[in-house]
Amino acid sequence: MKKIAVLGAGSWGTALALVLADNGHQVRLWGHRAEQIEEINQKRTNEKYLPGIQLPEGIVGYTDLCQALDRIQTVVLAVPTKAIREVLRKVRDCIREPITIVAVSKGIEPDTHKRVSEMVEEEMGELLKDVVVLSGPSHAEEVSLRHPTTVAVSAKNMEAAECIQDLFMNHQYFRVYTNPDLIGVELGGALKNIIALAAGISDGLGYGDNAKAALMTRGLAEIARLGCALGANPLTFAGLTGVGDLIVTCTSVHSRNWRAGHMLGKGKKLDEVLESMGMVVEGVRTTKAAYQLAKKLGVKMPITEVLYEVLFAGKDPKDAVDSLMSRVKTQEMDDLMNILTEPQR
Ligand SMILES: NC(=O)C1=CN([C@@H]2O[C@H](COP(=O)(O)OP(=O)(O)OC[C@H]3O[C@@H](n4cnc5c(N)ncnc54)[C@H](OP(=O)(O)O)[C@@H]3O)[C@@H](O)[C@H]2O)C=CC1
């Protein structure tokens, strides 16, 4: 039995706290809203983020970050990517010994183009023992119902990743693989959110399965192109953190990214969509980061480019689809063959 702190009492932090508590660990779930933490401790529910779920006794809610981190060696970081730097700066003020951070957020930072593990390294410096990334097809809503789920963990230090594999592995419903390709694991989880937004738009416009299959397949091609330009192993994109997460996010009503896209396709404006969601839609910031990266590296990402125009330049979603369909003819496997035959960085 270990003591673990989970930072971020939203959907994913609470669902992962539940897995860890089911595995017999003592879990301190930190959140910044007093009334929500009181609800977790008094009623054993977190109705806003996981309606109808009864939380195990092994989870104790905290609003005081330093208390939550007292004598803790392993921290699960489950806040939106936008909040990571701010939260880690507070963490640094609470601890004296290096800790292991399990990073479960999915995104790329605009402008710096940092992956989550890179942001963690930058912010924690010498107070970081290891950063392990956990990613894969895993909606919090289904994990909290204890429905069978698979994820992968990755790190520069694979021994640390194996320890985290053991921590989360639950033989009834939560199966954890290791994957040594840290870059690929992080990029697959972050970039699929862009395609999920696009798939939601397509569904919102009333297009059918053909259009969504096209977006998912050609989306995976552009994820792999950018990923490989950044040093990922192309095979990772055929795994859980690549196509696996792409499937779950593009085809599920649980997905916040798909739901936001669906509203955009129905004609709502981005601001009102984000306001009405009440939960993080990571794909919006990641679209900006991927658009910038694609331009910088000269990587073709047509779906990301038109989505960027829809989100940030007022392009009509229907016109975005038309501009994708009217592109010059090309050979389907051209770039993919280059990825598979050229040595990766
Ligand atoms: N939900 C899922 O199924 C999965 C999510 N993820 C990833 O996990 C990350 C978190 O997502 P998710 O849990 O869904 O997001 P939610 O929107 O459900 O929850 C985010 C939580 O973080 C809190 N938060 C936001 N900013 C801060 C801050 N500055 N300080 C402290 N707490 C803060 C929010 O508080 P408040 O209530 O005040 O907004 C909320 O409790 C994302 O990167 C997402 O991509 C990964 C896999 C699955």
Ligand SMILES: O=C(CO)COP(=O)(O)O
């Ligand atoms: O990453 C997820 C599932 O694996 C959750 O996706 P959303 O953030 O779109 O809900």
